[in-house]
Amino acid sequence: MKKLVVTDRSLCQNCLACEMTCSNAFYKHYGLNTPCIKIGLKKDDSLDVKACNQCGLCAKKCPQGAITQNPKGVYMINKKKCNGCLTCVDACPKGIIAKVDDKPVPSKCIACGLCVDACPMGILEIKEG
Template sequence: MKKLVVVDQSACVKCLGCELACANAFYKEPVSELACIRITEKEDGSPKTLVCVQCGKCAKVCEAGAITKNAKGVYMINKKLCVNCGKCVEACPFGVLVKSEDRDVPSKCIACGICVEACPQDVLAIKES
């Protein structure tokens, strides 16, 4: 299974490089709200990185069958099958499945590694098991 993992949360400096790189890759706009990764804060104010764990909850609620797991264990959205109902966005327990107002299809992490490359602190990694 291939997925994005947080390997060293304590190293995160909340620079948002990962968010901006992700949003730019999917939408050609470096806007944090469009990223499929989220940097939030813990109760003590320290950064908390939320990533897609490839749990499949989005696929379970997709009535159109547009979200399926590929051979590497990554859930992918088939743009041709998606009816843009938004149920997958609502089902995501981490809030990292994103729907842009000007797009017909939501976006989710595909474990591409762009955020990993953008992180100057080596907080993230792509894990294959």
């Protein structure tokens, strides 16, 4: 299974390079709801990096069957099948399926690796298996 992994959250500098790169890849701009990776604060005010682990809960909850797992284990949204109901957005335990108001379909991490290349601290990687 191919997935994005955060190797050491404690090294995150909150530069948002990963968020901006992801947003630009999907939406050509950066906004609060556009990245499929999120930097946030935990209850103790330490930084947290939320990344999709390809758990498949979004696919299980999708009433249209629009989210399926590809041969590499990555869950993908089929834009032709998706009706924009946002059940997947609500189902995501990490809250990282992105939805922009002027786009009919949400976006989720596809383990493309662009955020990995953008991270100056080198704490992101794409793992197989």
